[in-house]
Amino acid sequence: MTKRRIATDGAPAALGPYSQGIDTGELVFCSGQLGLDPASGQLAQGAAAQAERALRNIGAVLDAAGCTFADVVKTTVFLVDIGDFRVLNDVYAGFFGDVPPARSTFAVAALPKGALVEIEAIARRSRPEGG
Secondary structure: OOOOOEOOOOOOOOOOOOOOOEEEEOOEEEEEEEEEOOOOEEOOOHHHHHHHHHHHHHHHHHHHHOOOOHEEEEEEEEEEHHHHHHHHHHHHHOOOOOOOEEEEEEOOOHHHHHHOEEEEEEEOOOOOOOO
């Protein structure tokens, strides 16, 4: 298996020793994204704004890998307050078409930088690069 690191200025830099994403040719693994603005490094205010910014950050990583939201097959969402589930769903629905990916959503005690939302994604190319 080959793997290629995905890096883009369109999403915040990794906060630790990990990649924004990894491309294996057929699958693209996007690391969890917070609602951080990549230019300012500031966290968006509120769960809805953070969810939207996190999804836009994932979109930038997908784009850098040559994928789109239509290629996403699985997401995992982490919420500090499970009461934000409906707010998340309202934002999330706007990023995915008629066949949204499989998803798991978890309530967690805390997220880095005091974030309220973190989202990670796995995408599958319909045709692997070079294939």
